[in-house]
Amino acid sequence: MHGFAYRHGSLHCEDVNLQTLAEEHGTPLYVYSANTIRDHYRRLDQALGSIDHEVAYAVKANSNLSVLRLLAEEDAGFDIVSGGELFRVIKAGGNPAKCTFAGVGKTRAEIEYALKQGIYSFNVESEEELRYLNEVAGDLGVIAPAAVRVNPNVDAKTHKYISTGKSENKFGVDFDLITDVYARAAKELANVKLRGLQMHIGSQLTSIKPFIEAVEKVAPLAIHLKNIHGIEFWSIGGGIGIVYHDSLKSGDPQWWASKSEDERPLTIAEYGEALVPRLQNLGLKILLEPGRYIVGNAGVLLTRCLYEKHGTAKTFKVVDAGMNDLIRPALYEGHHEIEPVKQPGEARRKVDVVGPICESGDFFCQDRELADFQPGEVVALMSAGAYGFVMASNYNSRPLPAEILVDGSAARVIRQRQTLDDIIAGEV
Ligand SMILES: *Cc1c(COP(=O)(O)O)cnc(C)c1O
Numbered sequence: 001m002h003g004f005a006y007r008h009g010s011l012h013c014e015d016v017n018l019q020t021l022a023e024e025h026g027t028p029l030y031v032y033s034a035n036t037i038r039d040h041y042r043r044l045d046q047a048l049g050s051i052d053h054e055v056a057y058a059v060k061a062n063s064n065l066s067v068l069r070l071l072a073e074e075d076a077g078f079d080i081v082s083g084g085e086l087f088r089v090i091k092a093g094g095n096p097a098k099c100t101f102a103g104v105g106k107t108r109a110e111i112e113y114a115l116k117q118g119i120y121s122f123n124v125e126s127e128e129e130l131r132y133l134n135e136v137a138g139d140l141g142v143i144a145p146a147a148v149r150v151n152p153n154v155d156a157k158t159h160k161y162i163s164t165g166k167s168e169n170k171f172g173v174d175f176d177l178i179t180d181v182y183a184r185a186a187k188e189l190a191n192v193k194l195r196g197l198q199m200h201i202g203s204q205l206t207s208i209k210p211f212i213e214a215v216e217k218v219a220p221l222a223i224h225l226k227n228i229h230g231i232e233f234w235s236i237g238g239g240i241g242i243v244y245h246d247s248l249k250s251g252d253p254q255w256w257a258s259k260s261e262d263e264r265p266l267t268i269a270e271y272g273e274a275l276v277p278r279l280q281n282l283g284l285k286i287l288l289e290p291g292r293y294i295v296g297n298a299g300v301l302l303t304r305c306l307y308e309k310h311g312t313a314k315t316f317k318v319v320d321a322g323m324n325d326l327i328r329p330a331l332y333e334g335h336h337e338i339e340p341v342k343q344p345g346e347a348r349r350k351v352d353v354v355g356p357i358c359e360s361g362d363f364f365c366q367d368r369e370l371a372d373f374q375p376g377e378v379v380a381l382m383s384a385g386a387y388g389f390v391m392a393s394n395y396n397s398r399p400l401p402a403e404i405l406v407d408g409s410a411a412r413v414i415r416q417r418q419t420l421d422d423i424i425a426g427e428v
Pocket of ligand 1 (some may be wrong): 058060061079102103200202203204237238239240289290291292293
């Protein structure tokens with residue numbers, strides 16, 4: 001569910017008309033719904049409410065300071081993947097003691113920074129990294145809290161670029177090798193405290209099955225590590241999928257209610273009901289690392305149609321946003337619904353919606369039946385709150401778009417649009 005819907009003939013975010021925002025702030029423009037972000041966080045927090053748990057928001061999905069501040073106010077933890085993300089969390093008022101640090105390639109500078117800030121755990125992805133962490137902690141004369149990421153070799157059944165829990169992925173330590181890694185670490189690494197166990201099998205999972213499979217496979221290992229090494233937490237990762245294809249409709253609770261059990265996408269209630277019984281008697285604190293689920297459907301990218309171009313084979317709607325603003329279609333074959341901000345009539349056309357970038361991969365849809373819209377009109381690329389702005393670049397020397405946070409009837413610029421001078425700053 002989310003805060004985007006047509007009202008009085010125009011698409012709104014909460015109580016704010018997106019047409020007005022596009023006029024005032026220009027396009028391309030990212031717009032986020034604060035109450036959707038809060039609602040998603042609270043739903044997940046409540047679904048796990050009966051067990052000792054913490055929701056650590058995966059910062060990489062959307063790292064705007066105001067988004068992080070919103071979640072810090074909800075008392076969220078944060079899962080970070082770089083020193084830069086830790087810096088952002090601290091600037092936004094987040095608590096470093098609630099931060100976990102993931103990623104396969106942490107540098108000395110990042111490890112030192114995170115140690116000095118007192119993060120909750122380094123989630124390490126190899127024995128080599130664990131030994132390096134021990135060395136850096138030793139040099140600083142401190143003990144580094146750590147968890148090792150286990151690769152459970154479970155197929156998440158998602159796009160290959162966002163599947164992470166199979167043996168052939170670069171992530172984590174093989175399930176069969178991990179007990180020995182903990183045993184050697186306990187014996188040899190005096191500056192590491194083994195605090196937990198971590199896993200994350202992939203992103204945009206729309207079925208509960210891979211989650212259950214991974215939890216059932218890894219639970220005995222978690223218990224073993226608790227008994228032998230006294231670990232206190234198990235992070236089961238993020239990866240909860242969102243609705244992309246019926247994005248606008250899924251804002252309405254009725255849409256969810258109208259679906260039969262088999263056709264309904266994964267809900268948070270289902271996630272909690274399936275996993276809580278399997279997690280509640282382990283005597284471990286359970287961490288979750290959702291990114292996309294919290295912010296994905298809480299954001300849209302507004303773009304204005306510039307031209308309608310008629311080729312011999314196709315009709316192209318050329319818009320002012322490009323793959324540099326939202327790369328998911330080009331990178332992951334990601335699907336974003338495209339909805340005119342002015343409520344459309346019945347007319348539908350099969351078109352390609354393309355950006356201005358000099359790449360054939362620069363499209364938002366191909367051969368898709370869309371509600372018709374004309375040059376000058378603004379359309380919303382739905383479900384753009386996660387892995388949207390954070391992956392934007394200056395490719396083709398295009399300024400990064402502005403970002404707006406809507407909260408009820410208030411709309412605030414939470415990132416200014418870049419200027420051309422901003423783009424060349426630092427160059428000689
Ligand atoms: C990216 C990532 C997440 C978040 O994934 P989502 O699919 O956005 O929920 C969580 N944990 C780790 C380790 C990640 O790399």
